[in-house]
Amino acid sequence: MIPLEDIIVSGVTELIRIFVILQYFKIFLEMYSVKINILNCIITYFMTLICYLVFHNVLINLIVTIIGIIFLSIGFDGKFRKKILLSIMVYGIMFVIDMLASFLLYEAPDSNNYEIISSFISVLFFYIIVIGLKNIFKEKGKVDLSGQWYLLLFSAILSIATLYVVYKNMVVSRIAVITISVIVLIFNIMLYIFYMSMLDRFLYERENLELKQQMNIYEQQIRSDINNNRQIQMIRHDMKHHIREINDLLIKKDIEKAKEYLHQINNEIIEAQNIYNTGHDAFDGILNFYAEKFMRKSLQLDVSIVIPESLDMNMYDVNVILGNLLDNALENAKSNSKVNLDIKYNVGMLQI
Secondary structure, eight states: OOOHHHHHHHHHHHHHHHHHHHHHHHHHSOBOOHHHHHHHHHHHHHHHHHHHHHOOOHHHHHHHHHHHHHHHHTTBOSOHHHHHHHHHHHHHHHHHHHHHHHHHTTTOTTSTTHHHHHHHHHHHHHHHHHHHHHHHTOOTTTTTTGGGHHHHHHHHHHHHHHHHHHHHOTTSOHHHHHHHHHHHHHHHHHHHHHHHHHHHHHHHHHHHHHHHHHHHHHHHHHHHHHHHHHHHHHHHHTHHHHHHHHHHHHHTTOHHHHHHHHHHHHHHHHHTSOSOOOSOHHHHHHHHHHHHHHHHTTOEEEEEEEOOSSOOSOHHHHHHHHHHHHHHHHHHOOTTOEEEEEEEEETTEEEO
């Protein structure tokens, strides 16, 4: 008969360990199916838990653990070789952590609470390592709030210290040790989930704000194009009258008035065009959008831009960066001053 205490300790630690392994895989691989991942987690959980409780054989546990880790990787995209390598690496990390936990508690390995505390401290150390890896290989864009990750690290280290103090206190019963360990572990996982949900929410709101800004730019560009088309249509409509007037002036040999009349038509055509026509719609949109803003503040925007029409770049990122730069210039430039903007594309790099 397997003791209830062993079932609780193994059940909780294995559940958290699987959760942390999933977070580890998410650093390097993309999840393609939540349902498959949940199913794999359930199968792996019961497979490894039963082996740990029934078979007390190191070789069997090692083989089952590695198979379980590889099985968890199935729910992620990526080459099988990469999954195997990541699985072996994470098992190596877990093995080293187990050794570290044993070394930390080497003073009294015969204590009744040794296996309990060792299991929970091992999981917490594993959790700390994955947090560190997640911070090192953090996803692009998750920079603004990722500086707060040290709070998770501090909480985990404090939890290990708490369990170590409990372990050193020989008076504490096994039930109390298990209860404290479970509470400490659940607290850390809940804090991690809360942190990640807040980070995702922040990124979602920021992307929405940037998207709204981009939509405003495109809307302004569309309105400008509509107005320009109307003006050009009016010029075309009146062109026969303009030609007759110029013809009359030339017949009268009034060259200066004919030149002045042509100059006036030319100005109307220029006004009906966008200020910037780079040949790249996305750049034209944002430059013309901000050119109007600069004119309203009596500022001169002097743009020098040399880019190919077929620019192979993520225009979302370009618009965000260029928009922020021009916003800053707009806020800080003094009245009647000039802002210089140089944009060049050279050897696969956009220089602003």
